[in-house]
Amino acid sequence: MSGARVTAELGANDMDITNSSRHHSENLPYVHKVGVPPKQNLVKEFTTTLKETFFSDEPFKPFKDQTKSKKVVLALQALFPILNWGRDYNLSKFKGDLIAGLTIASLCIPQDIGYAKLANLDAQFGLYSSFVPPLIYAFMGSSRDIAIGPVAVVSLLLGTLLQDEIDPVHNKLEYQRLAFTATFFAGITQATLGVFRLGFLIDFLSHAAIVGFMAGAAITIALQQLKGLLGIRKFTKKTDIVSVMHSVFGSIHHGWNWQTIVIGVSFLVFLLLAKYIIRFLAFSFDLDLLLPPQGKRNKKYFWVPAIAPLISVIISTFFVYITHAERHNVQIVRKIQQGINPSSLDKIYFSGEYLAKGFRIGVVAGMIALTEAVAIGRTFAAMKDYQVDGNKEMVALGTMNVVGSMTSCYVATGSFSRSAVNFMAGCNTAVSNIVMSIVVLLTLLVITPLFKYTPNAILASIIISAVLGLIDIDAVILIWKIDKFDFIACMGAFFGVVFVSVEIGLLVAVSISFAKILLQVTRPRTAILGNIPRTTVYRNTLQYPEAMKVPGVLIVRVDSAIYFSNSNYIKERILRWLADEEELLKEHKEPQIQYLIVEMSPVTDIDTSGIHALEELYRSLQKRDIQLVLANPGQVVIDKLHASHFANLIGEDKIFLTVADAVLTCAPKVEQA
Numbered sequence: 001m002s003g004a005r006v007t008a009e010l011g012a013n014d015m016d017i018t019n020s021s022r023h024h025s026e027n028l029p030y031v032h033k034v035g036v037p038p039k040q041n042l043v044k045e046f047t048t049t050l051k052e053t054f055f056s057d058e059p060f061k062p063f064k065d066q067t068k069s070k071k072v073v074l075a076l077q078a079l080f081p082i083l084n085w086g087r088d089y090n091l092s093k094f095k096g097d098l099i100a101g102l103t104i105a106s107l108c109i110p111q112d113i114g115y116a117k118l119a120n121l122d123a124q125f126g127l128y129s130s131f132v133p134p135l136i137y138a139f140m141g142s143s144r145d146i147a148i149g150p151v152a153v154v155s156l157l158l159g160t161l162l163q164d165e166i167d168p169v170h171n172k173l174e175y176q177r178l179a180f181t182a183t184f185f186a187g188i189t190q191a192t193l194g195v196f197r198l199g200f201l202i203d204f205l206s207h208a209a210i211v212g213f214m215a216g217a218a219i220t221i222a223l224q225q226l227k228g229l230l231g232i233r234k235f236t237k238k239t240d241i242v243s244v245m246h247s248v249f250g251s252i253h254h255g256w257n258w259q260t261i262v263i264g265v266s267f268l269v270f271l272l273l274a275k276y277i278i279r280f281l282a283f284s285f286d287l288d289l290l291l292p293p294q295g296k297r298n299k300k301y302f303w304v305p306a307i308a309p310l311i312s313v314i315i316s317t318f319f320v321y322i323t324h325a326e327r328h329n330v331q332i333v334r335k336i337q338q339g340i341n342p343s344s345l346d347k348i349y350f351s352g353e354y355l356a357k358g359f360r361i362g363v364v365a366g367m368i369a370l371t372e373a374v375a376i377g378r379t380f381a382a383m384k385d386y387q388v389d390g391n392k393e394m395v396a397l398g399t400m401n402v403v404g405s406m407t408s409c410y411v412a413t414g415s416f417s418r419s420a421v422n423f424m425a426g427c428n429t430a431v432s433n434i435v436m437s438i439v440v441l442l443t444l445l446v447i448t449p450l451f452k453y454t455p456n457a458i459l460a461s462i463i464i465s466a467v468l469g470l471i472d473i474d475a476v477i478l479i480w481k482i483d484k485f486d487f488i489a490c491m492g493a494f495f496g497v498v499f500v501s502v503e504i505g506l507l508v509a510v511s512i513s514f515a516k517i518l519l520q521v522t523r524p525r526t527a528i529l530g531n532i533p534r535t536t537v538y539r540n541t542l543q544y545p546e547a548m549k550v551p552g553v554l555i556v557r558v559d560s561a562i563y564f565s566n567s568n569y570i571k572e573r574i575l576r577w578l579a580d581e582e583e584l585l586k587e588h589k590e591p592q593i594q595y596l597i598v599e600m601s602p603v604t605d606i607d608t609s610g611i612h613a614l615e616e617l618y619r620s621l622q623k624r625d626i627q628l629v630l631a632n633p634g635q636v637v638i639d640k641l642h643a644s645h646f647a648n649l650i651g652e653d654k655i656f657l658t659v660a661d662a663v664l665t666c667a668p669k670v671e672q673a
Contacts, residue, residue, distance in 0.1 A: 081392065082139045085429060093428040100427035101435020103306045104147045104418045108436060109443055110309040111150075111418075111466060113333065113451065114459035117228075118155035118221065119410055120168035121179060124337040124448065126150050129404060131440045132341055133412035134433035136400035142389045144429050145380035146373065147418035147436065148400070152467050153217045154369045154411050156224070158182060160239055160502050161361045165354070178358055181349040184405035185362025190370050191398025199390045202371045206516065208483070209509035210371065211475045212490035216497025216505050218470035221463060228460030229264040231257025231331060241498050257329050263319075264457030267312045271465035274308035306421045309462045313454055321453040331456040336448040340441065341407040348405060362411075366401070368506070369413035373397055376414040380423050417466050485516055524560030526573050528581075529599060529659065536660035538599070552591045553666050554581050555659060557599040562610030571613040574598070575620060595666040596626055599659050600633040611644045618650055629666060631659045 066074065077084040108130050116126030130149040137148045158179065162168070168175040193199055223244045227235040232255045236247040319325070326332050349355045374393055381388040401411055422432055480487045489512035497505025527540040530547030538555060541547045549555075556574050560566060578596060585592055606614075618628045628650050633641060638655070641647045647655060656662040 096426040097431040100425035100432040105439035115150040119159040129409040133400040138430040140396035143377040146414040181358030182362040186366030187401030189366035194394030208486035208490040212493030216494040218467040225460035228456040231260030268461035373414035529555040561605040564609035567613035
């Protein structure tokens with residue numbers, strides 16, 4: 001585009017920018033100086049930054065100007081939210097919590113037995129973990145909807161990491177001790193993050209990586225259940241898809257049990273029908289529900305998929321009992337230890353070679369459990385329009401796992417499937433967790449002998465139907481549409497879990513998440529700006545093709561803070577923009593660049609390396625007879641530019657409030673030259 005056309009179209013109200021520039025060059029009524037903030041006290045600046053980083057929610061504000069007794073009450077309410085919302089609790093709310101608690105209990109009992117096997121623990125440990133931890137959380141948690149207990153992903157992760165250290169079959173007691181040790185340190189990790197308000201650390205695992213990791217874990221868990229679904233006795237301990245498929249098809253002639261397959265596949269089909277088809281039928285044929293939204297239509301039938309697992313267990317157990325299918329090599333649960341949680345405090349490794357191993361496994365399992373619980377809590381809180389305190393959640397989750405490790409529980413967290421059922425069942429508060437715990441307690445005291453003849457195939461089918469919900473194809477498609485690098489992170493985590501192992505998939509997810517952060521920090525975006533015709537607005541010329549460049553002036557925007565990690569790149573990128581533009585102008589025989597304007601609105605901060613890079617940029621431009629001009633540096637940036645005397649180096653008359661002001665000053669000088 002020629003310089004004449006640009007000049008003709010620049011400026012407001014179709015006024016020729018040349019005339020406007022001449023007018024403003026004589027007296028510049030619209031060119032304002034950039035304000036220089038007063039020098040801040042170092043201690044005050046540090047404390048302000050510290051407060052914003054760790055105490056942005058102002059947790060101590062309610063304690064201000066309160067009496068000592070009131071402060072004690074507020075402290076107890078902060079530690080135990082039940083003391084706050086419990087004052088307004090009534091019978092109406094209890095009815096909803098009672099129904100929700102009974103419903104999630106019917107779902108959690110068969111799931112807990114299966115998840116315990118995922119962790120290579122006896123079935124009762126899964127039930128233990130749905131008794132004590134939910135009680136602790138009900139008093140300390142801030143979420144009204146989250147349902148606490150063992151979950152598939154953490155159970156698989158824990159089982160995989162633990163069996164790498166101790167054989168769960170030949171060294172059963174030592175394996176259990178290491179599981180309690182890992183649970184203890186998982187709780188310590190979670191509580192520590194909450195106490196020191198370090199919850200932002202879990203945000204380093206991106207949403208895309210979590211989606212891929214969960215999907216990969218779901219596939220891995222489902223493949224692991226082929227052992228129980230097909231009745232295979234000798235099965236690989238590895239979790240990758242190649243090893244599992246080799247183990248499955250390698251035993252096709254001598255390891256599969258057709259009776260087990262019939263039981264497992266039949267009830268798997270029933271569970272899937274209950275989960276998907278019945279909801280569809282409810283949507284299609286219930287004439288009373290044609291007008292409300294789909295979510296409300298399906299909500300009426302929430303109990304169908306919720307109680308389907310328990311119905312499957314009851315029917316299959318009765319069938320095996322009357323037919324004595326165990327005599328035909330149908331594997332059954334056999335004995336589940338009756339009674340409430342025994343103490344396990346003396347079984348935790350506080351010294352010895354397994355202490356470090358338990359700590360390492362606990363930290364990993366605790367972080368994954370925490371990420372899942374916080375994500376679930378925030379999701380349902382957004383649906384009901386209330387706030388979940390992330391730090392209180394961490395303290396609550398950590399406390400319940402520490403206490404759980406001392407009462408024969410393994411790592412518990414928020415379960416998405418149970419929380420969804422809890423939500424749809426109409427829960428009002430965390431009392432639904434208390435109801436669930438009481439039902440599990442009664443199960444441990446009375447009902448556990450009845451599970452003796454429960455076939456393992458049923459547990460496998462329940463787990464498979466549960467984990468399929470972790471595969472979110474819509475989220476993957478959306479990630480692909482929005483951000484291709486996020487999609488790479490998602491797929492990296494997925495394939496890492498499926499083809500190698502759960503821990504490698506987790507490592508890949510974390511590594512790619514960090515790689516994305518480093519890439520964005522070290523290679524920030526920059527853009528060439530042009531003027532939107534008949535306005536004083538300057539925008540990216542790639543985004544707005546109608547935006548026109550100003551003759552003799554190159555306007556570059558830096559879309560990042562300038563730190564040691566990217567300062568050299570930004571300097572070189574600006575010089576490359578300049579070289580490309582000069583070459584283009586030379587080809588079209590247009591005026592060469594005389595002013596380089598750097599739009600600094602997005603530059604939130606700058607360090608000494610960044611200022612040093614600007615100094616080098618200034619000297620490089622001086623050698624080319626090009627003036628460096630800055631537009632709209634923020635408070636922090638302008639303060640540092642003055643403190644380093646860089647403002648004096650380029651001249652305070654080269655720092656403007658807006659790009660338009662800078663152009664109005666520079667364009668007339670270009671024209672005069």
